[in-house]
Amino acid sequence: MEHSTSVMTSNPVTRRSLLRMAGGALLAAPMSMLTGGVVAGSAGNPGSAKAFVRTQTIEPGGTLNVAIGTDITSLEPQLTTETSSGGVRTNLYDQLVWHFTPDGSIIPWLATEWEVSSDGLTYTFTLTDKPVKFHDGTDFNADAVKATFDRLLQPERSGAAKLTLDMIQSVEVLDPRTVKFTLSKVFAPFLRRIADNPGAIMSPASIQQYGEDYGQHPVGTGPFRFVEYVTGDHVSFERNPDYWNGTPNFDRIEYRIVPEDAARTTLLETGEAQVVDRVTPQLADALKANPDVRIQETVTSRIVYFVLNQNRDLMKDVRVRQAVNHAVDRETIISSILRGYAVLADSPISKTVEFYAPQTPYAFDPERARTLLQEAGIAQGTEVVIWTPQGRYVGDRDFATAVQDMLKDIGLNASLQAFGDFPAYIQQLDSLEFDMAVWGWANSNDADSALNQTFSSDFVKVFPNWGSYSNPRVDELLDTAATELDSNRRAELYTEAQKILVEDAAGLFLHWQVNLTGVSPKVEGVFVHISETLVVRDAGFIA
């Protein structure tokens, strides 16, 4: 017998809660955007939650042209998790719950309420009573949910998408509007996972018809329908007039793939595009003078840090790890190399992620660093091997070079090696022949994913805990938190874990990456989700 301990129903979404939701994350938006707004959609009706709050009058219609820097891999949701395709797919699909909101909060969506069993192993979702249809004309219902996840969990399926949801054991249809998920292990961030792209609901009829070629004929319940994908060039969508959750604004959305940074921002300047993603800090500064361009800054969940390798003697001593933390002037790195487009990390978890708890960062204090090295018995001129990828994270090689110099200032003889090819870099890290290595981690936007693989003993010597930080207390905290369903208790556990990781100098935490998006001032409602996913489906042209 199952006993429901927690019943979460969707509260009627009020304008105030939505404003709160939006206010937290529209970092670059002028405050005027958040005042005098009108809530679109039928507020107060469960299941008709809107992910975005309007503050301007929108003129429906028009074509939104978006230029993205990375080729999309696939329009089928059960393959990759890279955010370029993920952002494009948000137009096509809906999930049971939704987290592509400006502040990343999870809201009811195709499911209006859900119940978690007391053992945390089953989730029972009640689906919306609104008539929802797939783009192929078939009905959305519990069978579609089951068909979607049955497809995902096929043993022969590989790919990153499946791995984010492999704790699902089975999916059962209780009635056309009720569906039950059974998990193989208690996993507290489960809702966050199904709210993400891999949880997109697919049409059973089209699964049947297209099989592995679903990506070429993508069908969802989303606000826009697939028109065409010209390989490597552009993807087009048109409005889904029958959308269940309010009428979408744009007639069409066109994504063009433009890999060259300068060419991409030029499209914004010529008016050929209204939205461009991944603007570089240099180009962003140049564009600031242009009144026809607005640069939106979003702090993402990506933490950029140095893995400190305790498999080699030098970093085994906590005093040495603290010394290198004191030796690095993060503020200067952020202001000069990253031109201010990064936020100093005072925790291994980004401040945009749930259960983030601010810690006291190591002050820039070379004197203190030298003392600590002396205490640890480290001779002047001791060699430190630093590795960095090149072109993977914003300014990676440049800030690694700066760190190399800063370490020389405290008497360490630091050498730097840069790797232009990322897959080779990952493999190189497995050799563990470094003392410090640049790494960036942005996974699934929950505290468990943020900390577990990077710092738990389960991953000592392997990806991505190459540094082999291992602390039984941290292990215990992370294990307990991952299976603890009470939010307050989880917050306490993660707070303590963050505190220990900073005190132990488990890594040299530099900054959280800021994502820069160029947007025409004629468009409102474009935002970048903390997962670095560009979301345009709720946007519109200002009247």
Added chain:
Amino acid sequence: MASYVVQRLLMLVPVLIGVSLAVFMMLHLSPGDPARMVAGMAATPKQVEDVRLILGLDEPLYKQYLRYIGRLVQGDAGRSLSTNKPVISELWPRYVATLELTLAAMALAVSVGLTLGIISAIRQYSVIDNVLSLLALIGLSIPAFWLGLMLILVFSLKLSWLPTAGRGGFSHLILPAVTLGTFAMASVARMTRGSMLDVLGQEYMQTARAKGLHARVVLLRHGLRNALIPVLTVVGLQTGQLLGGAVLTETVFAWSGIGRFMVQAIQARDFPVVQGGVLLTAVTFVLVNLLVDLLYSVVDPRIKVS
């Protein structure tokens, strides 16, 4: 002639076996794990191993190679590891895009390059010859990505005459074709000038003029035709190279061609795509060379194919 073509086409078989083996070995021996790239950055080492099993990447290399070749001869180049689409349907549209761009660039290079080369040759050491030689030198040394960005700056951003990026109608083709064609144009011009100068000094040219033939006939039929052989060689080599992909131009102009795609595939360790793409490029090279060889005999009937 027909048997010569067949013979040359049969040569493709050993070439393809050699190329496929070389690419396969290079991919598998170079660092970087395709299973990790497929599984994603969030995957645990255990999950990566599971993916490796599913993809068959744990098998001995010779088995993997034989399986690949076995499918290839049946026309199946496999599916892309990152997009899960058949490799052929990934490569073909991009190949066509590259073909379109290359043909446009080469048409420009040949028409303009030939004309300028002839003018330079008949006006040797004149001001115009010197100016054209300087331009050719600039054309040969200018980096494609810089030229591309400058053209965008002037013609798209400042003048708003032409679109900035992507494929579309004729207007989309102009800037990338100019960018890509500049180097070839300069080579063709220089080669034509040198080759024409050689020919112009020949005795048969004097004979032609002495016969009282019109200057244009002398220049084009007697002069240019004989000067074309080395030019043809340059054009053939350039075309073959460009069809292998012009990564920089394709990147600057967001031209979804095969060069840019191959670079992406290598970065993602998408082995089936890289293998397919290299094979396609090898076939192209062989075919272009064959075409050039056949054209030699058309231009100069003394050259017989056999």
